[in-house]
Amino acid sequence: LKEYCRIINIPSQLRRTDIQELIHIEIPDLIRYDNHADRSPIAWPIPIGKTNATFSMRVKMSYEFWTWFKRTGYRHLNELNTKNNWNMRLIQEKSLFNKDKENLCLYVRNKIKQLYQSHGKAPIPMKIERDHIQLKNIGTFDPIVLGKRLNISFEDWHGISLNALIDDKIRKEGGLKHLGPLELPGLGAENTHEEGSITRKRPFEESHLSTIPEESVKRKPNREA
Numbered sequence: 001l002k003e004y005c006r007i008i009n010i011p012s013q014l015r016r017t018d019i020q021e022l023i024h025i026e027i028p029d030l031i032r033y034d035n036h037a038d039r040s041p042i043a044w045p046i047p048i049g050k051t052n053a054t055f056s057m058r059v060k061m062s063y064e065f066w067t068w069f070k071r072t073g074y075r076h077l078n079e080l081n082t083k084n085n086w087n088m089r090l091i092q093e094k095s096l097f098n099k100d101k102e103n104l105c106l107y108v109r110n111k112i113k114q115l116y117q118s119h120g121k122a123p124i125p126m127k128i129e130r131d132h133i134q135l136k137n138i139g140t141f142d143p144i145v146l147g148k149r150l151n152i153s154f155e156d157w158h159g160i161s162l163n164a165l166i167d168d169k170i171r172k173e174g175g176l177k178h179l180g181p182l183e184l185p186g187l188g189a190e191n192t193h194e195e196g197s198i199t200r201k202r203p204f205e206e207s208h209l210s211t212i213p214e215e216s217v218k219r220k221p222n223r224e225a
Contacts, residue, residue, distance in 0.1 A: 003099070005066070006048065008056040009087045015055060019045050023059060031076040033068060041065035054087075063160060066092060100159040101131040104143040107159075109133055111152050112184070121186055138185070142167060149182035 007027065016022045023045045033041055044060040065073075069090060081088055105128045116123040125136040134140045144166055147154060154162060170176070 003061060003063070003066070003092070004058055005061050005090060005092045006056060006058050007042075008089050008091065009054045010056060011084070011086050011088065012050075012053055012055065019057075023057070028065075030080055031069075031073050033065060033073060035064055035068060038062055038064045061092075098131060101143070101165055102128065103159050104157070104165060105131060105133050107154075107157055108143045108147050108150075108152060111147075112150070115150075115184070115187070119187060124185055138182075142170065145170065145176065145179060146182070148176045148179050150184070151181065 010027075014022060014026065016026070023042045024040065028041050035041070041062050042059050042065065046058040047055065048058050049056045061069075069077075074090075077088065077090065080086065109126050109128065112126065113123045124138075127134040127136075129140070131143075132140050133143055133146055135146075141149075144162055159165075166176075
């Protein structure tokens with residue numbers, strides 16, 4: 001998974017003829033990124049401006065790198081700036097987490113549409129708002145919670161793992177173990193949960209969310225209304 005961010009106010013003394021070496025090796029080393037399994041934490045540099053003292057670039061970063069930077073790396077960068085009197089900053093253009101949470105909403109919404117279509121019925125009105133799915137006259141749901149209550153398998157979800165996307169509040173309250181089924185209007189429980197539909201039960205649904213395996217990260221669901 002790669003997503004754009006900006007590295008701004010890079011000191012001119014770091015300018016290199018081989019800009020790839022600066023991006024791939026030197027900057028991660030300077031802020032002490034130690035995940036050696038992540039072979040391309042920062043890539044695809046595009047110059048976006050310069051002054052006499054600094055320059056800036058638009059780059060792509062891995063999810064692993066950004067997660068580490070938010071938790072630890074920003075402190076290393078602050079220390080580096082203080083030590084050298086720099087003001088280098090790394091700015092994410094759009095949250096990877098929020099983007100995939102929105103994509104997960106689209107995924108679950110499409111699954112609900114497919115379920116209605118498989119029974120020859122029009123789906124109920126649905127709206128995505130602030131990384132949640134609103135079902136008219138029913139309520140607003142976290143997409144993972146809604147998927148669990150509808151027994152959706154997530155077997156063809158190709159975004160960030162569900163473990164990474166679950167809200168901390170839900171995790172602290174015990175994960176998804178105690179959620180009951182949700183009956184969709186016009187379908188009935190026997191249709192919402194029937195065997196062989198898109199909501200086929202998966203083994204991880206009977207256990208804590210931490211047992212959900214890591215998924216691949218290619219995506220994007222269709223944004224049909």
